[in-house]
Amino acid sequence: MSAQLVSILVLIAIFVIATTKSINMGVLAFAAAFGVGTLAGGLDADGIFAGFPGDLFVVLVGVTYLFAIARANGTTDWLVNAAIRLVGGRLALIPWVVFAVTAILTAIGAVSPAAVAIVAPIALGLAARHGISPLLMGAMVVHGAQAGGFSPISIYGTTVNSIVSRENLAGNEIVLFLSSLGINLAIAVVVYVVFGGLRLARSRGRERVPAGVGGDHAAATRTGGGQADDAGSAGHDSDGDGDGDRRETEDPRPEVLRLNPARIATLVSLACLVVGTLVFDLDVGLTAISLAVLLNVVWADDGKRAVNEITWSTVLLICGVLTYVGVLEEMGTIDYAGEAVSGVGIPLLAALLLCYIGAIVSAFASSVGIMGALIPLAVPFLMQGTIGPIGMISALAVSATVVDVSPFSTNGALILANAKDVDRDRFFRQLLVYGGIVVAAVPAIVWLILVVPGFG
Numbered sequence: 001m002s003a004q005l006v007s008i009l010v011l012i013a014i015f016v017i018a019t020t021k022s023i024n025m026g027v028l029a030f031a032a033a034f035g036v037g038t039l040a041g042g043l044d045a046d047g048i049f050a051g052f053p054g055d056l057f058v059v060l061v062g063v064t065y066l067f068a069i070a071r072a073n074g075t076t077d078w079l080v081n082a083a084i085r086l087v088g089g090r091l092a093l094i095p096w097v098v099f100a101v102t103a104i105l106t107a108i109g110a111v112s113p114a115a116v117a118i119v120a121p122i123a124l125g126l127a128a129r130h131g132i133s134p135l136l137m138g139a140m141v142v143h144g145a146q147a148g149g150f151s152p153i154s155i156y157g158t159t160v161n162s163i164v165s166r167e168n169l170a171g172n173e174i175v176l177f178l179s180s181l182g183i184n185l186a187i188a189v190v191v192y193v194v195f196g197g198l199r200l201a202r203s204r205g206r207e208r209v210p211a212g213v214g215g216d217h218a219a220a221t222r223t224g225g226g227q228a229d230d231a232g233s234a235g236h237d238s239d240g241d242g243d244g245d246r247r248e249t250e251d252p253r254p255e256v257l258r259l260n261p262a263r264i265a266t267l268v269s270l271a272c273l274v275v276g277t278l279v280f281d282l283d284v285g286l287t288a289i290s291l292a293v294l295l296n297v298v299w300a301d302d303g304k305r306a307v308n309e310i311t312w313s314t315v316l317l318i319c320g321v322l323t324y325v326g327v328l329e330e331m332g333t334i335d336y337a338g339e340a341v342s343g344v345g346i347p348l349l350a351a352l353l354l355c356y357i358g359a360i361v362s363a364f365a366s367s368v369g370i371m372g373a374l375i376p377l378a379v380p381f382l383m384q385g386t387i388g389p390i391g392m393i394s395a396l397a398v399s400a401t402v403v404d405v406s407p408f409s410t411n412g413a414l415i416l417a418n419a420k421d422v423d424r425d426r427f428f429r430q431l432l433v434y435g436g437i438v439v440a441a442v443p444a445i446v447w448l449i450l451v452v453p454g455f456g
Contacts, residue, residue: 003040004336007328010036011373014324015361018369024313025369026320033324041331051326053319055285056162060315062288063109063155066269068306069295075266076105076118078257084122091130092201095137098123099144099188103181107148108270109288111155111311112367112401113410115145120418128420135430136195138415140188142405147184149401150177153277153284159318159368160375160397167379169389179394183402183446187438262299269295314368321372329376337377347386351395351451354378355443358400363439364408370400388454395450399443406435 010032018025033051037043070076083101087093098119105115119141127137150157152173164171192198269291276282296303328334354374362370374396382389404411407428412435419427 002336003331004333006040007036007331007333008337011324011328014321015366015369018366019364024316024320025366026313026316026318029317029320029324033320033327036324037327037330041327043327043330047330048323048327051323051329053162053166053322056159056322057285057315057319058283058289059158059162059285060155060318061310062285062292063153063158064111064311064314065306066273066288066292066295067109067114068309068311069292069299069302070266070270071114071118071309072302072305073262073266073299074257075263075270076110078259078263079104080119080122081257084126091132092197094123094126094130094132094200095140095188095192095197098126098137099140099147102141102144103148105148106145106154106156107151108274109153109155111314112145112149112404113414114311116141116411116414119144120414124415124418124420128422132200133195134415134419134422134427135434136191136197138412138419138431139191139195139405139434142411142415143184143188143191143402145411146398146401146404147181147188150180150397152177153273153288155314156368156371156397156401158284160371160393163322163372163375164389164393167376169379169382169393171393172390175390176394176397179446179450180398180401183398183442183449187402187442262295262302265295265298317366318368318372321366321369325373325376334376335380337380347381347384348447348452348455350381351387351392352444352447354381354392355395355399355447355451358396359403359439359443362400362409363403363406363435367401367404367409371397374400386455387451391450391454395443395446398446398450402442402446403435403439405431405438407431408435 014025014028014032017023018028033048037048041047067076080101083097084094087097102115102119105118106112110118120138123137123141124134126132127134148154150160152158152161157173157177160176161171161173273284273287273291276287277284292303292306296306325334354377358370358374375393378392378396381387382392403409405415406412407416412431416424416428416431
């Protein structure tokens with residue numbers, strides 16, 4: 001058995017073990033990089049560490065640190081609260097508000113499961129209170145998270161763009177972001193129509209949403225969402241009874257959050273991050289860390305809590321997987337796999353196959369881990385020039401993340417755990433069926449929209 005084949009089998013084993021044993025995929029990947037790199041690849045420690053993504057590590061820590069401060073001082077809760085107040089009692093707008101809020105949170109740097117953990121308890125509490133389909137609200141939360149998930153300053157976006165840069169591929173940050181935003185928005189429109197959104201629009205009911213919904217949510221999300229990663233959190237449920245924490249959305253007299261100096265400074269910092277990186281081309285990670293340090297100096301207590309809430313599990317996952325991918329590159333496994341994909345003989349069919357592989361595996365495992373492994377594996381295939389790399393990378397990224405509505409993924413599990421007043425077994429089956437439809441249909445759709453036009 002060749003060393004390349006051994007390394008691929010170990011990669012498959014990493015995904016299987018991480019999924020079935022709830023072990024962080026990054027830890028497994030680091031161990032595999034050492035074992036496979038040393039025994040099968042003949043690499044020394046320097047050769048193994050050469051694949052460690054130091055620049056991406058800074059981005060991940062910096063962005064999640066800044067966002068953790070925003071959560072610690074209540075800025076994210078203020079954003080949720082302000083958005084819900086805009087509903088003004090119009091039930092038809094509630095699903096779109098939660099979609100927009102979750103998209104904004106991921107776009108400004110929240111890890112997708114952390115954003116879902118913040119919004120899901122509120123959204124599903126509103127669904128139970130106003131008779132809105134929990135499947136509709138849950139899907140709007142998850143697709144909202146993925147809609148904003150590939151902005152140039154987001155975790156997913158910076159991860160994919162860094163991989164593209166490291167592999168010397170042609171990339172386009174805006175196309176990647178708009179592709180995910182457009183696909184998830186289109187799915188949200190379909191979900192809204194199919195699962196009762198139009199009925200809400202026709203409803204005469206004007207039960208007003210309490211102005212301060214979400215106000216008491218800060219403490220709960222600070223303990224439940226910050227450490228969620230795409231490989232293993234089971235949901236936001238502090239008491240372990242499987243139904244989430246009802247007090248977060250059912251307090252009859254919720255506190256109304258107001259702007260204070262810390263929250264205003266955090267909002268300004270987030271705006272500076274966007275302008276600095278998009279307009280002045282500053283490094284995302286270094287800019288985010290610098291802004292976080294400034295906030296930490298002034299409000300030390302918030303900064304102290306925020307350090308513990310940096311999504312270290314996600315940082316470990318991404319850096320571990322990419323270090324192992326670096327070992328695969330050194331061993332020639334990437335070229336080996338690329339030639340195997342090219343051997344299909346029909347480039348468009350091979351591209352479609354890659355999209356489905358990403359979607360199917362991601363429905364059960366880490367989306368960001370899949371992207372970290374799948375895009376480099378597609379490099380030799382893309383180097384042939386018959387498939388446009390920008391469209392193909394966007395298609396792979398969307399295929400690997402849009403399926404996170406599956407109840408086996410972290411986001412889907414969070415939705416299931418926080419559903420209120422439902423038959424949980426029935427709701428699980430509904431999520432499972434809906435996730436299966438997404439897995440079956442969306443990769444083909446994104447392939448048709450993003451890949452086929454760039455063929456030739």
